[in-house]
Amino acid sequence: MDHAAPPFPAPTTVEEFRDRLSALSDSLPRRMRQCADFVAANADRIAVSTVAELAAGAEVPPSALMRFCQIMGFSGFSEMQKLFRDAYTPGWPDYSTRLRNLKDNGAGSPAALLAEFVEAGRLSLEALAKSVDEAALEAAVARLAKAETVHVVGLRRAFPVASYLAYVFEKMSVPAMLHDGVGKLDHRFALRPGDALLAITFAPYSEETLTLAQDARARGLPVVAMTDHLTSPLARLADAVVAVPEVDFGAFRSLSATIAMALALAVAVGSARDEASTG
Numbered sequence: 001m002d003h004a005a006p007p008f009p010a011p012t013t014v015e016e017f018r019d020r021l022s023a024l025s026d027s028l029p030r031r032m033r034q035c036a037d038f039v040a041a042n043a044d045r046i047a048v049s050t051v052a053e054l055a056a057g058a059e060v061p062p063s064a065l066m067r068f069c070q071i072m073g074f075s076g077f078s079e080m081q082k083l084f085r086d087a088y089t090p091g092w093p094d095y096s097t098r099l100r101n102l103k104d105n106g107a108g109s110p111a112a113l114l115a116e117f118v119e120a121g122r123l124s125l126e127a128l129a130k131s132v133d134e135a136a137l138e139a140a141v142a143r144l145a146k147a148e149t150v151h152v153v154g155l156r157r158a159f160p161v162a163s164y165l166a167y168v169f170e171k172m173s174v175p176a177m178l179h180d181g182v183g184k185l186d187h188r189f190a191l192r193p194g195d196a197l198l199a200i201t202f203a204p205y206s207e208e209t210l211t212l213a214q215d216a217r218a219r220g221l222p223v224v225a226m227t228d229h230l231t232s233p234l235a236r237l238a239d240a241v242v243a244v245p246e247v248d249f250g251a252f253r254s255l256s257a258t259i260a261m262a263l264a265l266a267v268a269v270g271s272a273r274d275e276a277s278t279g
Helices: 014-027 030-041 044-046 050-059 062-071 078-087 095-104 108-131 134-145 156-171 208-219 255-276
Strands: 150-152 176-179 196-200 223-227 240-243
Touching: 014 030, 014 078, 014 134, 030 044, 030 050, 030 062, 044 050, 044 078, 044 134, 050 062, 078 108, 108 196, 108 255, 134 196, 134 223, 150 156, 150 208, 156 176, 156 196, 156 255, 176 208, 196 208, 223 255
Parallel strands: 150 176, 150 196, 196 223, 223 240
Antiparallel strands: none
16 A cells, blocks of 8 residues: 655645645546545545445545545545544534533523624624625526526525525525425435526535435536535535525524525525516
């Protein structure tokens, strides 16, 4: 096995890892690209999987995955896995832990909580106003406005956003279908030529959302992503990416900026479709 020193220092954060992966992916040979694509789409599995499991998922031998780790700057798989375990394990605190942290910080009264969440929402909205990529937003609207049906998927934290989008699309007379995952039902059969997918997910990313985005992309359908970072695994699957920053308080994350973006996106799509039908 090749034990040559890595070409550059190992990434120290998941964000650095994704940035390097994005920068290197186009220049990688075939097997390394298979590793890169699989890791990008399944970053949440790195912390809990073995070399053999990830290699099988990428359809490469374990030695290829080890070489990929070295290309990314790690001494081996264990060092890469430690980065993701430190980032994702124990993961986002459960709700009892979040409540305990709030009480420990003296923010337990309803009025104090409201003030803090209002402030987190305000900061999120200000960050969105400063960071919005207008070209990316217009590209997202253009792709969704041309779709026969807009398929919307967002689970866990993103589910309220997806539900609200489906509601606004219906009020704007935009044909839309919400993929809600109720009963573990798989509605991928509903994807048709001429449709588009609007996928929403934030770290830790929903595997079901990523899978549907992969399927839509494989069918040649436009995929619009609403996510937290341009380096998220969903962004790699999308034709247009709308990044939304959210400020958290006590490990509770606001949806203020995300809902604002969702409303703007839905109304813009409805308006564009209306102009096209009357123009």
